Amino acid sequence: VLIGNPAAIRQNLNDMDEATYDVIDPSSNDYVDRLVGVMQRNRSHDVQSDDKCRGALQNPFTLATMLVEAGICDGMVAGSDLPYGEMVRPILTYGSKRAGVSRIAGMHLLTVKDRPLFFADTALIVDPSAEELAEIAMRASRVVKRLNITPRVAFVSYANFSKREDTDIAKLRRAYKIVRTVDPELECWRDVQADVALDPDRFRDVFGGQLHSKPANILIFPNLQAANAAYRVARVIGDGTAFGPMLLGLRRPCNVLPRGSTEEELMNMMVITAYNAQRRKAEIEDGKKTQIWKG
Template sequence: TRVMVHKAQQSPKKIVYPEGEEEKIIRAAQSVYEDKIALPILLGNKEIIENKIKEIGFDVSHFEIVDPERSNKSEIYSNKFYEKRQRKGITLHEAHLMMKQPNYFAAMMVEMGDADALVGGLTYHYPQTLRPALQCIGVRDGLKVVSGMYIVIIKRKIFFFADTTVNIDPTAEELAEIAITTADAAKAFDVEPKVAMLSFSNFGSASYPQSQKVAKATQIVKQLRPDIMIDGEMQADTAVVPERLEKEFPFSTLKGSANVLIFPDLDSGNIAYKLFQRLTDATVIGPIINGMKKPVHVIQRGDTVQDIINISAIAVVDASR
């Protein structure tokens, strides 16, 4: 995270926080401002937010505060959102109502260029932050899916896990896309990606549709991005124990321990990161959303102020890419 904070400080951006009335958000926004990571925009009732800022003892002038219910941008955002969604069942009246919701208003702020990144989700369920972002901003050109990545730091080693939060049962094509966007994200952290496509099978040892899907995804990545070091399908221990890989599978195009671990489905990815988070002393950072057209990063209900600061720094670097 120090790498990300340092990178963010070189080019601070405007971050919008839809849950601007929450104390944790206000505290994180203050740190982000003080450390010159970003310029925070807090959404919510102006009076409530200003009172909370004063109660905590911060300076109101450090924050831009926007009330979606009273903003003069609401009309512009509603019309733009209606334009995007009119053939997907949204009426103009519904668009106006939706723009009163901070999660939709924040996503449109980013889409319209009034903010550079969105960080939210502290009081929402995961889809309540992701869905408005997908409807307002959308997936990056050339991609079909977004995916959720966690950074897992353990025993002084860094790993990137995906997809941990979005796609329940990705196809081979989607899995290939997830592998590519995760490898590119690792590079943004100054880590040279070594990608393992995980399965219960090692290179055809247990040939079932589930493992064949992973093998097919691996081939797609190799064709589309020959610059990425990748192999699979392989078991998790094969991926992270280089001696085993070299001894039993010397033909593998993966050399050394993998640091990007791509899971075959959401079950395995979600379970894996949560076990690391709860049963080990690993530092687990995320989820980081890869594949959005503009930066949207989801925080979670139990996140600490420091977690929010970390994700904010990542959002700024994402916006600078």
């Protein structure tokens, strides 16, 4: 389903058979009454008037979010030349979180030489607390498991297993302890430098038994600035395939591409979103397990 001005969309897709896609016009469609009801039920803590809901649904990103919330669509991928925050805000406002999730976070996947590497939070939470970092790590590990990859988490720091008490290291150490308490089976390292986490064999003589046998594949950073910068540097110099940011913690898959995303990144995001929607439907209907990745 495509959302926007029908005439403009069909003009841009004039070489495609109109029977292969549907178009929903934010300014006039048959779903508004139903979506108003869903919006008001979802926001029972802050009920909005019918007119306010109808006005909000004129925004294509809000409309797309609510079509997914209502079960009319299975997932959403959005992107334009607008700022990322403007596009993702309707999802954060109207999208339903999974049980136990306090805040939605963002994660990028980068594959280099068939090696998957996940970075979080690269998109939303500027300065996460220790509790939020732990939640991000565990939420990311569940997404990675769904891709049939064994998650191995590292909390990335400027020092290795430090005894310092500065804010970021103390925060990472507390996040690690929370993860070990809540999910003791999850392979997880406390504060380590990125190269140690990604290439432990190089440093085994230095740190010995403190290092795991295999490299980490989920890197959790102390703040948004570090995570986003690390991902972008790795993306450029690693010359890999990029996916994301994937939003973590939503009940239904809704994702937004930032400005400057390539056609390949759009296609990758569509694949991930469709896969997550498929998994969700399978889990609800009959518990089927599917996989798109071996590794």
